[in-house]
Amino acid sequence: MRYPEHIWQNGAIKPWAEATTHVMAHALHYGSSVFEGIRCYETRDGHAIFRLTDHIKRLFASAKIYDIGIPYTVEQLNAACREVIRANGLGRAYLRPIAFRGLGGFGLSADCPTDVAVAAWDMGPYLGPDVLEAGIDACVSSWQRFAPNTIPAGAKAGGNYLSGQLVAREARRLGFGEGIALASTGLLSEGAGENLFLVFDGALHTTPVSAALLNGITRNSIIRLARDAGIEVVERDLPREYLYLCDELFMCGTAAEITPIRSVDGKQVGEGKPGALTRRMQDLFFGLFSGKTPDTHGWLEPL
Ligand code: PMP
Known part of the structure; x- marks a missing residue:
């Protein structure tokens, strides 16, 4: 896979290669991440993100179930989605916002800070070309x-x-x-x-x-x-x-x-x-x- 150039992580656009996390991040051990998949389509009136707000609201709903605090608002994450598409010069795109318990202690109930990222790349039909x-x-x-x-x-x-x-x-x-x-x-x-x-x-x-x-x-x-x-x-x-x-x-x-x-x-x-x-x-x-x-x-x- 050819990776996109930029990614949004914890409030800023950065080079793809710099969006790293620690191997002891909670989510890596215990699956404590919540995420979304969203598509941006070319439309008659320019590019549009399909039900962006509903997807970001579902991200918050998933986080609520697991007490994963997201230190941003729906509007801020909506803006992050738009920003990362633009930063990569994409139009048609698949967006992947993710929030996860990061590094901050050991054990299942550890209070770890939440890391938030949004990636975007061009993706055709998921299950095969035709x-x-x-x-x-x-x-x-x-x-x-x-x-x-x-x-x-x-x-x-x-x-x-x-x-x-x-x-x-x-x-x-x-x-x-x-x-x-x-x-x-x-x-x-x-x-x-x-x-x-x-x-x-x-x-x-x-x-x-x-x-x-x-x-x-x-x-x-x-x-x-x-x-x-x-x-x-x-x-x-x-x-x-x-x-x-x-x-x-x-x-x-x-x-x-x-x-x-x-x-x-x-x-x-x-x-x-x-x-x-x-x-x-x-x-x-x-x-x-x-x-x-x-x-x-x-x-x-x-x-
Ligand atoms: N079920 C599962 C298990 C999924 O991962 C997805 C994809 N997110 C769906 C259903 C379809 O959900 P949506 O239409 O919101 O992408």
């Missing part, structure tokens, strides 16, 4: 998501991604594009780093936040775009076999955007190619950036 058109082949992982009374899935915290790594790496090892995890209940949860939508009879069905998943901002955007367009959306618990029986299936997330799934566990989903409603949701979503879909919710925050 997946938005072609779709991917997914599998159900042998690893389950954590139970809701163990680790809160609603926090986008570094430690949660040990689960995601097991699911994603197993899938890749077995030759699949991405893994899907079941919750501890045995019902469907989500992808390693993406939420799930199943289509039945022209309606969208997505798993509920009680199914050990991250309440994705893309998921929320899809629900709202669909309802705006008069498409029925149902949030419900779903069993594994519905992955094989649905008419269409797709994953979504900031990184994955809207990625169609053409098979699960080697079984063809629907017609084995991106379906009509999946295409429609892609059109509505990407239409926000081309101007075809009006931004009625104020989601495009100018760079």
